[in-house]
Amino acid sequence: MIIILFGAPGVGKGTQAVILAEKLGVAHLSTGDAFRAAIKNQTPVGQLAQEYVSAGKLVPDDIVAKIVEEAMTNEAFANGCILDGFPRTRAQAEALEGMLSAKGAEISKVVNIAVDDSTIIARLLQRGRADDQEEIIRHRLNVYNDETAPLLDFYGGKGLLTTIDGIGEVDDVNTRILAAIQA
Numbered sequence: 238m239i240i241i242l243f244g245a246p247g248v249g250k251g252t253q254a255v256i257l258a259e260k261l262g263v264a265h266l267s268t269g270d271a272f273r274a275a276i277k278n279q280t281p282v283g284q285l286a287q288e289y290v291s292a293g294k295l296v297p298d299d300i301v302a303k304i305v306e307e308a309m310t311n312e313a314f315a316n317g318c319i320l321d322g323f324p325r326t327r328a329q330a331e332a333l334e335g336m337l338s339a340k341g342a343e344i345s346k347v348v349n350i351a352v353d354d355s356t357i358i359a360r361l362l363q364r365g366r367a368d369d370q371e372e373i374i375r376h377r378l379n380v381y382n383d384e385t386a387p388l389l390d391f392y393g394g395k396g397l398l399t400t401i402d403g404i405g406e407v408d409d410v411n412t413r414i415l416a417a418i419q420a
């Protein structure tokens with residue numbers, strides 16, 4: 238089972254992915270977490286990614302593909318995974334298709350979590366991560382709208398997409414996501 242949790246920064250993908258991975262017994266891959274760990278440990282990938290992550294820019298697709306491919310070789314991914322924050326560009330979506338078809342796997346569902354921009358900004362300012370400053374948040378939202386949101390049409394066209402309301406209690410949103418996956 239391969240589930241993509243889709244949506245702008247701050248819609249709750251990370252929180253929901255952790256809960257879903259536990260409930261469904263599959264792995265969780267957050268490319269953002271992977272980059273933050275690589276930066277903290279100053280690995281070669283971390284050194285390459287650092288300037289992009291701190292500025293709220295997208296890390297180049299080839300570096301992203303490398304970190305995803307590496308994660309997917311992990312045994313924990315045998316049952317499937319929740320993808321959180323990947324893919325974010327058309328090139329990444331195509332790279333993912335290549336990786337999955339090489340394993341004989343395919344995307345089960347893309348769940349788009351919808352939250353309005355003013356709620357997103359308020360949530361992220363409260364979270365207070367290093368890249369959660371208002372100017373960087375606005376940049377990340379612009380990047381999402383320009384580069385990532387077009388994937389909604391890409392996955393919609395394949396009949397894989399369901400959009401759910403991301404406003405409300407964490408458990409209620411999780412119930413909506415599970416219903417979308419099981420539909």
Ligand code: AMP
Nearest residue numbers: 268269289290293294295296322323325
């Ligand atoms: P996130 O934790 O998903 O909000 O990601 C934090 C930051 O990591 C983003 O602003 C990007 O700089 C970088 N990043 C995470 N995932 C990707 C991705 N799929 N493509 C490019 N950059 C990414």
